[in-house]
Structures are given as C-alpha cells and as structure tokens.
Amino acid sequence: MKDVILEYVKNEYLDEDEADEIGLDENTPLITSGIVDSFSMVSLKRFLEKKYGIAIPDDQATPEAFNTVASIVELVKRHQVGKGA
C-alpha cells in the first residue's frame, strides 16, 4: 500500500525528477512542506477511497492525517478494519 500511495503522490503532485530531488519517502511531510495543499488534497482523498473501497469522513481527512504517506497508510488501514467489522 505504501508504494502505491507514494507512486500516486509522485505522479499527482510532483514534477519529473522532483521526487528524487527531495528524496520522497513515507515520512516526507506533504502538507507542512507545501507539496500538497488543502485545495489539491481532495483528489488524494478520492483516490484512497476508490482504490481501497473506503469512505473517509471529512472530519478525519485532516492535514495531520494526510501529512505523510505513513500517516495516510495508518488512516486507510483504520478504515479498512472498520469496514470489515
């Protein structure tokens, strides 16, 4: 899952070579560094919901939850568990 989301972030938000320049990994801050802003975050949320068949309530789609790929993975996993239960 981590690699899929990293790949999405790379294609959706970064220009060619930029991912290597900044050394993008699961701990790279996305929101606080300005790579993803609240305006463009919507497509990331929609991608996760579609890809993993979950619904993330707006009050959980916070800048904190979306700040790193690691925290996004946690969020998605939480919702996948909730869905299964």
Place this chain on the structure above:
Amino acid sequence: MAYPAALREAYRGELQGIREKGIYKEERYIHSPQAAGIDVEFPRGAGLKRVVNLCANNYLGLSSHPEVVAAAHRGLDERGYGMSSVRFICGTQDIHRELEKGLTAFLGTEDTILFPSCMDANGGVFEAVLNDQDVMIADRLVHASIVDGMRLCKAMQDTYKHADMKHLEQKLQEHQDKRARLIITDGVFSMDGDLAPLDQIVSLAERYQAMVFVDDSHASGFMGKTGRGTPEHFGVHGKIDIITTTLGKALGGASGGCVSGRQEIVDLCRQKARPYLFSNAVPPPIVYAAQKVLEILSASTERRDKLEANTAFWRKGLKEAGFVIKDGESPIVPIMLFNAKLSQDIARDLYAEGIYVIGFFFPVVAAGQARIRTQLSADHDIPMLADALEAFKRVGAKYGILGLDKKGIIEKYGL
C-alpha cells in the same frame, strides 16, 4: 451583548500567533492618488516619503487618469452616489446594462453580468451553473477567490499541476463520465506572472468536450495586441466559455467585476448567483468611469504598448543586473529570493531607497519560493524605471546576490 473575556483572550492569542510567525499584515497609508509615484506614511506616524510604486495593479495607469476621474464625477452628478438596492429589485440603471454590453464587445463574448467585485463573480459563478453531476478541474495556482467559489459549488473538485497540459489531459480523460467538465484557470497568474497556455487548453477542451473558464483579472486591458486579454494573446478570442475579470485593476482600479461568456451561463448567474442577488449594484460613478476606460482602450493601444515597453525594459534590466526572475511576458515580474527573511530585508532596504515593493513568502507563495513581486504600469516611464533599477542593483549588491542562481542564493541564505 456578550463578549466574554475568555474569547477576547483567545482572539488576542491568535493575533499574537500571527505576529510571532512574522506574517502580520500592516497597512501603509498612502496620502496621494494611486499612481507610479506616491506619498507614503510608513511606519505609522513617520513623515511622508515619495516613492516609486512597483506593487499596484494599476497596469494601465488609469486609476487616477483625468478623463476617468471626470467620467466618475459625471456619473455622480447625473446618476447619484449609490443605488441602495440590489440589481433585481430597483438597482439597475440603463448604464449598468450599457456597461455590460461594452464589456461583452470588449471581451468578445455573448453576454456579461456585473458583480460588486471579481471575488464575488468567482464566488457566485460555479454554484450557479454546475451541479453534482459535473466536475471542476482547476490549475493548482488559481486565485484564492476561485478556490472559495469552487468550495461553494456541489460539483466534484479536481486540480491539475500548474500549467501541466499532460496532467490536465489525464484528468479530462478520467472525468468523461460527468455531465459537464469545466477547466478553470487564471489567464495570468498573479504571483508568478506567467500565462496559462490557453491555446492548448482550448484544444484539449474541444477534444474532451469541456468548457473553459478563465479569470483574466491580471490581463484584461493589456494582454493581447489590442488589450482584450489572454484569449487574444493566444489567438482564442471568442472561444472561452466563461471569463471573469475585474474593474479593480487595469480597467480603472476602483472595484467591480463581471462574468462574461455564454448567454445561458450569464442568464443563470442573473437568476442564481448569490453575490449578484444579495449585494448592491455597482455604483454609478464606477459604471461611468469603466465605460470611459473601455472608450480609451478602444480608441488607442498606446497605454498597453507603453506598458509592454516598460515591462521589456524592466525584465531585461533585472536579468542583466544578475537577479533571478520568473520568465514571462506579463507586467508581473517576481524577483526570486527563496528565503523569507531575505525578501523582507530587501523590501525594507528598497523602501529606504524610495522603492515601494512587498516581499511575499509562505503561505502566500509556496515554501522556499519567497520573492519580491514587482508590477509595471503604463504610468511609469523609462527614466523612473532606470533609477529604480539602480536602486535594485545597489541593494542586490549589498546582499551579494547579483549573479547568483537559485542554488547560490539558497547556499548563502538558506531556505
């Protein structure tokens, strides 16, 4: 009345937080009409200082033009100060409709509706014409008022990387199942001064059955050979479905804005756009003045030609001096400094030299992209700009940034 002490404390804490982050905005008092040379009181209480203004949106120098001022006086005398009404109750005079027709002809569209500002036009238009079966696909650097307007609309929101046509095409392909697709962009981007590639956008829109929206606030009146804006510049005049623009920049500089475009879209705005329905009509002096501006611009391209020449001089001069600037053709010329403090220090030193500019940094622009944004006007002249250039060189030399590229400036000052 209840204004609890705890709430007052909370507000004070928030204000203090803004100050501590160094992003507290202070107004500077100008004691003269808007122009290339202005008298400024800064800091507050200081004596007046005559400075060259390089940060106004007064692109054509019409804000204080005698003919425009005289027209506003005439509007005041003949039609009064204000309408005390929204348009659809008793706020529409014949002159409002005449101005709408004038703007329609100028912009090459089917019809136009006036709004109190372009912020209001952008706030109202999307919700009026799109619903939850539609999608809005916006360039990521569009103006804040567009972002707000999109948030008020029920259509799906999506964005594409700034001016990236490959990414836009991918998004258009993704959203083929929608009733309507609206591509949304600024004509000239206000912070970078670059242009949206409207010729390519229109061609993608035709291929993928999408409408095109352009906010041409930083272009109307001067971009394009006769100043009709970015659609004229890119040879797609008459092909844009929705144009919003302002009367608050090149076209007079007071206030007022409009949505101009397809007949049905304008008609729907007149029925449904909330900022149009629930705020007052544009006041008569502004309507008269805007008509005069259109008359001046239709009679001659002299002012936009002068602006073009000033812009070329300024861009060339800064480059030759060794500054890093954002390349482009518009009169918005950002001088890149990358480091926030450096942008503030240089702006302060330039003020001491008699040059009024503002340093912008995160969150107004992306982190690590701090800059001084300069804006040219037809009210400037070459000797004035040559002097300003010398001041920039002196301050640039003081900080040792002349001739340094992005990497060099970041190595010296950090991000």
